[in-house]
Amino acid sequence: xxxxxxxxxxxxxxxxxxxxxxxxxxxxxxxxxxxxxxxxxxxxxxxxxxxxxxxxxxxxxxxxxxxxxxxxxxxxxxxxxxxxxxxxxxxxxxxxxxxxxxxxxxxxxxxxxxxxxxxxxxxxxxxxxxxxxxxxxxxxxxxxxxxxxx
Amino acid sequence: xxxxxxxxxxxxxxxxxxxxxxxxxxxxxxxxxxxxxxxxxxxxxxxxxxxxxxxxxxxxxxxxxxxxxxxxxxxxxxxxxxxxxxxxxxxxxxxxxxxxxxxxxxxxxxxxxxxxxxxxxxxxxxxxxxxxxxxxxxxxxxxxxxxxxxxxxxxxxxxxxxxxxxxxxxxxxxxxxxxxxxxxxxxxxxxxxxxxxxxxxxxxxxxxxxxxxxxxxxxxxxxxxxxxxxxxxxxxxxxxxxxxxxxxxxxxxxxxxxxxxxxxxxxxxxxxxxxxxxxxxxxxxxxxxxxxxxxxxxxxxxxxxxxxxxxxxxxxxxxxxxxxxxxxxxxxxxxxxxxxxxxxxxxxxxxxxxxxxxxxxxxxxxxxxxxxxxxxxxxxxxxxxxxxxxxxxxxxxxxxxxxxxxxxxxxxxxxxxxxxxxxxxxxxxxx
Numbered sequence: 001x002x003x004x005x006x007x008x009x010x011x012x013x014x015x016x017x018x019x020x021x022x023x024x025x026x027x028x029x030x031x032x033x034x035x036x037x038x039x040x041x042x043x044x045x046x047x048x049x050x051x052x053x054x055x056x057x058x059x060x061x062x063x064x065x066x067x068x069x070x071x072x073x074x075x076x077x078x079x080x081x082x083x084x085x086x087x088x089x090x091x092x093x094x095x096x097x098x099x100x101x102x103x104x105x106x107x108x109x110x111x112x113x114x115x116x117x118x119x120x121x122x123x124x125x126x127x128x129x130x131x132x133x134x135x136x137x138x139x140x141x142x143x144x145x146x147x148x149x150x
Numbered sequence: 151x152x153x154x155x156x157x158x159x160x161x162x163x164x165x166x167x168x169x170x171x172x173x174x175x176x177x178x179x180x181x182x183x184x185x186x187x188x189x190x191x192x193x194x195x196x197x198x199x200x201x202x203x204x205x206x207x208x209x210x211x212x213x214x215x216x217x218x219x220x221x222x223x224x225x226x227x228x229x230x231x232x233x234x235x236x237x238x239x240x241x242x243x244x245x246x247x248x249x250x251x252x253x254x255x256x257x258x259x260x261x262x263x264x265x266x267x268x269x270x271x272x273x274x275x276x277x278x279x280x281x282x283x284x285x286x287x288x289x290x291x292x293x294x295x296x297x298x299x300x301x302x303x304x305x306x307x308x309x310x311x312x313x314x315x316x317x318x319x320x321x322x323x324x325x326x327x328x329x330x331x332x333x334x335x336x337x338x339x340x341x342x343x344x345x346x347x348x349x350x351x352x353x354x355x356x357x358x359x360x361x362x363x364x365x366x367x368x369x370x371x372x373x374x375x376x377x378x379x380x381x382x383x384x385x386x387x388x389x390x391x392x393x394x395x396x397x398x399x400x401x402x403x404x405x406x407x408x409x410x411x412x413x414x415x416x417x418x419x420x421x422x423x424x425x426x427x428x429x430x431x432x433x434x435x436x437x438x439x440x441x442x443x444x445x446x447x448x449x450x451x452x453x454x455x456x457x458x459x460x461x462x463x464x465x466x467x468x469x470x471x472x473x474x475x476x477x478x479x480x481x482x483x484x485x486x487x488x489x490x491x492x493x494x495x496x497x498x499x500x501x502x503x504x505x506x507x508x509x510x511x512x513x514x515x516x517x518x519x520x521x522x523x524x525x526x527x528x529x530x531x532x533x534x535x536x537x538x539x540x541x542x543x544x545x546x547x548x549x550x551x552x553x554x555x556x557x558x559x560x561x562x563x564x565x566x567x568x569x570x571x572x573x574x575x576x577x578x579x580x581x
Contacts, residue, residue: 057240086283087281102176103173138284
């Protein structure tokens with residue numbers, strides 16, 4: 001079971017961090033030709049703007065555990081940072097942070113052709129029906145941030 | 151008729167903030183302790199039901215409450231400050247007229263709104279705040295602030311209201327009944343001593359006060375009480391910044407003469423704002439528990455990097471001491487400071503969690519500040535204020551401060567500062 005503890009929310013007004021577009025010459029093959037983007041300078045992208053459109057309701061968690069690494073899982077690894085938005089409605093197939101018996105867990109919500117339930121990627125864990133007593137959705141996982149350079 | 155006023159109040163705010171990130175605490179008694187884990191400053195309903203009182207020293211909490219799963223929390227102002235800002239941002243999506251009153255209360259204005267749909271609008275607001283932040287709030291709507299306070303209490307006490315209560319006109323039988331069962335001491339702005347005097351005169355409910363002769367109240371008591379009585383009759387007399395009790399927070403902020411990225415300039419401004427806030431704090435005879443520092447760039451200079459950031463840090467003990475307040479504000483600024491060159495336009499210092507100076511003995515024996523130190527500090531502050539009053543505002547100011555604090559707060563039970571610190575993430579657990 002992929003386990004989420006230590007939710008870490010973002011501050012309300014994340015600082016824009018501009019990253020310049022790559023505008024260097026891209027060479028293809030030996031002869032090389034200039035990139036069509038060569039003369040297209042000046043654009044900047046802001047990760048906060050792209051990943052956190054609703055900072056008021058977005059919180060950050062650290063995933064703990066390994067169960068979502070199963071081939072059919074969402075590919076979430078332990079240590080990944082999850083951006084979780086409380087404002088959006090969870091749909092079928094969404095990865096959600098859920099409160100199950102007072103614990104924060106990462107699960108997949110499924111309700112098509114079946115009663116709504118929280119599924120684990122790991123088959124060892126049976127789906128948890130949403131109508132069960134102590135089970136509710138905390139927020140919807142919108143992005144996963146993983147550091148790959150260790 | 152003027153548009154109604156709403157008071158939005160987070161239910162058991164500190165305890166609720168703890169619960170957002172520790173859902174297992176739902177249904178359990180939760181108690182939040184003051185700086186240095188001194189005494190109880192916030193309780194969940196379950197803790198209230200166990201007989202734990204506000205101001206109760208931590209070591210007086212009955213041990214048997216542990217059997218009920220009592221959870222002690224050290225105060226975690228960084229978390230509360232951030233959650234409060236999120237609530238404010240949410241409220242702003244419902245009306246442009248939002249006036250924060252304390253860390254967990256805001257007044258809302260509804261000029262130009264349709265009164266017939268206002269209650270529904272506020273139900274929607276309440277639902278949205280809970281959805282976005284996880285925090286439960288109550289909303290009281292009424293023609294005046296004093297009545298909105300009463301309406302809010304009613305909404306909080308009676309689950310049947312769905313957390314929102316709108317007073318229907320002052321002469322409505324329901325309103326009269328509510329006033330009749332509200333003890334005079336529970337009215338916003340009426341302190342214990344005034345309540346006792348009023349009771350002795352036979353004025354023991356809000357209704358009786360509303361029916362008293364205003365001019366007589368002014369003669370016998372004060373213009374403040376007269377205004378309160380008029381407000382109970384639905385006449386709006388209390389504007390922003392002249393609330394009947396001392397303000398629960400003090401904000402000093404100003405735009406810089408010109409935008410700056412110079413750390414020394416900004417430090418100086420933060421020191422000045424902190425000193426100024428401390429002066430106002432002493433003038434209203436309050437002590438502060440925490441300091442919030444805010445920094446922001448000019449949102450209209452879109453070509454520049456934008457930053458709008460704030461952080462709340464606790465004070466070493468509830469204090470009105472300029473030096474403590476300036477030092478903590480400086481630490482806050484150091485925490486906010488970013489190595490990138492960002493051009494700031496405005497900074498502000500806000501004192502929060504204010505308590506009455508007379509009601510603070512509670513914490514004395516728990517703080518590392520001795521009586522001697524406290525007296526010295528009081529003398530020093532009085533001298534500082536006298537000098538500045540006599541020779542001009544900035545005759546004596548606080549100079550550079552060491553940014554590394556030489557004191558450490560006791561906070562044995564502090565939960566993570568989940569929303570403001572990367573480095574407080576515990577290790578990942580595989581299950």
